[in-house]
Amino acid sequence: MLEVNPHDPVPPEGLGIAEAARRTGVSVHTLRYYERAGLVITDVDRTTGGRRRYRQSDLDWIKVCTRLRDTGMSIRDIRRYADLVAGGRGNEHERLALLAAHRTELAERMDELARSLAMIDRKIGIYRERMATGDADRLWAPETR
Amino acid sequence: MLEVNPHDPVPPEGLGIAEAARRTGVSVHTLRYYERAGLVITDVDRTTGGRRRYRQSDLDWIKVCTRLRDTGMSIRDIRRYADLVAGGRGNEHERLALLAAHRTELAERMDELARSLAMIDRKIGIYRERMATGDADRLWAPETR
DNA sequence: GGTTGACTTCGAGCACGCTCTAAATCCTAG
DNA sequence: CTAGGATTTAGAGCGTGCTCGAAGTCAACC
Numbered sequence: 072m073l074e075v076n077p078h079d080p081v082p083p084e085g086l087g088i089a090e091a092a093r094r095t096g097v098s099v100h101t102l103r104y105y106e107r108a109g110l111v112i113t114d115v116d117r118t119t120g121g122r123r124r125y126r127q128s129d130l131d132w133i134k135v136c137t138r139l140r141d142t143g144m145s146i147r148d149i150r151r152y153a154d155l156v157a158g159g160r161g162n163e164h165e166r167l168a169l170l171a172a173h174r175t176e177l178a179e180r181m182d183e184l185a186r187s188l189a190m191i192d193r194k195i196g197i198y199r200e201r202m203a204t205g206d207a208d209r210l211w212a213p214e215t216r
Numbered sequence: 217m218l219e220v221n222p223h224d225p226v227p228p229e230g231l232g233i234a235e236a237a238r239r240t241g242v243s244v245h246t247l248r249y250y251e252r253a254g255l256v257i258t259d260v261d262r263t264t265g266g267r268r269r270y271r272q273s274d275l276d277w278i279k280v281c282t283r284l285r286d287t288g289m290s291i292r293d294i295r296r297y298a299d300l301v302a303g304g305r306g307n308e309h310e311r312l313a314l315l316a317a318h319r320t321e322l323a324e325r326m327d328e329l330a331r332s333l334a335m336i337d338r339k340i341g342i343y344r345e346r347m348a349t350g351d352a353d354r355l356w357a358p359e360t361r
Numbered sequence: 362g363g364t365t366g367a368c369t370t371c372g373a374g375c376a377c378g379c380t381c382t383a384a385a386t387c388c389t390a391g
Numbered sequence: 392c393t394a395g396g397a398t399t400t401a402g403a404g405c406g407t408g409c410t411c412g413a414a415g416t417c418a419a420c421c
Contacts, residue, residue, distance in 0.1 A: 088398070089397070098380075099397095101378085108378095120386075121398085121399060121400095122387070122398055142332035142335055143332060145377080145378090146379095167340065167343045174337065174340060177329060184325060184329060185326070188287075188322045190283060191319045192319065195316060233367085234367070243410075265369090266368085267367085268369090
């Protein structure tokens, strides 16, 4: 068997999907799913028998995708971005717009999360207070349930 | 027809599901779904004909649920919480533990979001720089795509 | 009594992002 | 050459949280 350690450079003949999965941090299923979904614009090579052979450049691009995914970007939007990148030079403004829109969304989510956190903290505070003062079974206002 | 304005107090005979939906901010579908899911522990009254009649106390509890939902708590966890509340006095520690666990999750999500935001900002920064310096089609390192 | 519109239940459908299965094929070690 | 593990495909399945549809019932007004 072709021995390839996780940190060895990718051999000239490329990597099998299992090793590619290991190196990108997703499952082989997900790797194939991303390809079907049109995210993998690097056109992964195949052996004559049809097996995928991943090159470093493939892994690099897939990592871009997984990083975007990690930021909560939807598959659909990553797809859009990928299409732009595949479209080549000249659409940087569009790509930037897409990223900026995503950034805005993240910032909004952040605000909302902060509000949620405050709300939960308030609720927790009420509970703590209640329990400390032994009011646990006297206060039944909905606010505090 | 029974005229009931959105801010009128709930009449003694209760509200129909449509008005309850309006007042709780969810759809009638969602209202029934929450009930099926076991979130609505206030046991909404029914007319002899089987129609739901919402009292203020029902609305108050449902609003607790929607607020928890707004904080991103899962239906399953709201269910657990509801069961505890329905269980009555004496399990305040458990409720608090549940809320605290959720709070921890929110805080983690917050951190992750902050990291995502930073990552996206870095990427956006790279794009801005590239485009400003006219490097748009020279830099193709995967980091910057 | 009749028309209308609100409401009922149950179950299906949907969007998302995987995750898994089955049956076939490939490829490498021995 | 063969055994057996890795990989292939298309498509099904899953968990979440709704959302909708169908077919039937109820109730308010005329």
